[in-house]
Amino acid sequence: MSSDIFLKGPVIAPRRRRSQLNWLFTVLPAFPLMLLVLRLWYLSRQDLPTMLLLVQYINPLGMISALFISLSWAIPAVILTLRVLGGILLVSKPGDAGRSPIAVAALRMPDWVVLIAILIAGFTWQLRLLPTLQMLAVAVLGLTAVQRLRAGPWVMLWITLGVPILTGVLTWIFVWPGVVAAVRGGEYGTAILLGVPPLLGPLLTGPVPAGWARLVTHWPATAAAMALPVVVGVVFLRAPVLPSSAIEVGPEGGPVEKVIVGQLIAVDDTSTTMLQATGEVEFVPNGDVRSKTLCPEPVRPPESAVAVRGWPVEETVLEWIAPTRKVTEIDSRCLGRPDGPE
Structure with a gap:
């Protein structure tokens, strides 16, 4: 019975498909390790001895x-996108369930x-x-209900259309002030992100024409799979992995000769190792x-000035409700100047 799902479409041997998936599962764990190595390579300014240090x-x-x-943020994005695209393919073209990796996943x-x-x-x-x-x-x-639930037509209509429309309306009511502010401020990308997705929810809970199923599922999945490593790499290369610090240097009992601002690598019995912004150790x-002293990370100015009911659109729930350390005064040593009179 399990071999029947391979009768339609291009002939791809089940063993070959499993072999391809095994290769994929073998390569995936190496991606985080490659990111860590690239982060150190980037931090060392492409200098091998510094990277080894x-x-x-x-x-x-x-x-x-x-x-x-x-x-x-990337892990939920992958899981939910895979579940939605695979679910659409499952309900639209069940014959491809055994040949499509996203449908199987x-x-x-x-x-x-x-x-x-x-x-x-x-x-x-x-x-x-x-x-x-x-x-x-x-x-x-909606897709889970279509696949598994065997209920009356009114129940299915409520789950696949009523719930998406109701939640979309509630979302629209909440984000409407932000949409208006984004349009007035010329931030049309933010306006689209706030206003368009609630309108698309009812369109994603049911099947699409069988002839279009692979086109509307596999191509977006392929594009996302190609773009995600690039986006993830760019984001992680900017993430701090060493504490930003500043130290005053001078002979004991004498004046401060200089202030070194950089990232603290290590402190041992004899010396303190600092990585400067130029890549020099x-x-x-x-x-x-x-x-x-420990220096705070520089705060980047917000890309958007739009807020929804007092909630800035660039903040997460954790950033909005969790306590954060507010830096009201920057230590002069973090600016490269001695602390107090020399």
Whole structure:
């Protein structure tokens, strides 16, 4: 019975398909390791001895933590996109269920994984992406009902159309002030992200014409698979993996000769190792270290001035409700100047 699903469409042997998936699953774990190596290569300004020094001193747990925090938004995006596109293909062209990797992945994906992905996305995605999350969530609900639920037509109509329309209207009511502010401010991309996804939810809960099923599912999945590594790499290359610090250097009992601003690599029994912004490594004898301080990361100005009911569109739920450390005064040492009179 399981071999019947391979009768239609291009002839691809099941063993070959499984072999391709095994290769994919083998390569995927190497991607985070490649990101970590590229981050060190980028941090060392492409200097191999400096990179080897960083490998010697940097804690792998710190690197993994930075990777997880920086890319926590990407995992729910992959899971939900895969579930929606695979679900559309399953309900539109069931004969392709055994030959399409996205259909197989959507069919075998546990519901609790999807639920956790929605919760993580709800806390880690920016406000301007939450309407997209609402669209994906109602699409998953409708497609799951079409695949599994055997109910009356009115119940199915409510799940596949009523719920998406109702949640879309509620989302529109909430984000409408932001849409208006974005249009007035000329931020049309933000206006589209806030206003368009709630309108598309009802269109993603049912089948599409069988002849178009692979086109509207596989091509978006292929485009996303090609773009995601690039986006993930660019985001992670900017993530800090070493603490930004400043140390005052000078002879004991004498004046401060200079202030070194950079990233602290390590402190051992004899010296303090600093990585400067130019990529140069400086070893400062511990006896010459007059003081040291931790410098805050520079805050980038917001790309958008739009807020929805007092909630900036670039902030996540965690950033909006969680306490943050506010830097009201920058230490003069972080600016390259001694602390106080010399």
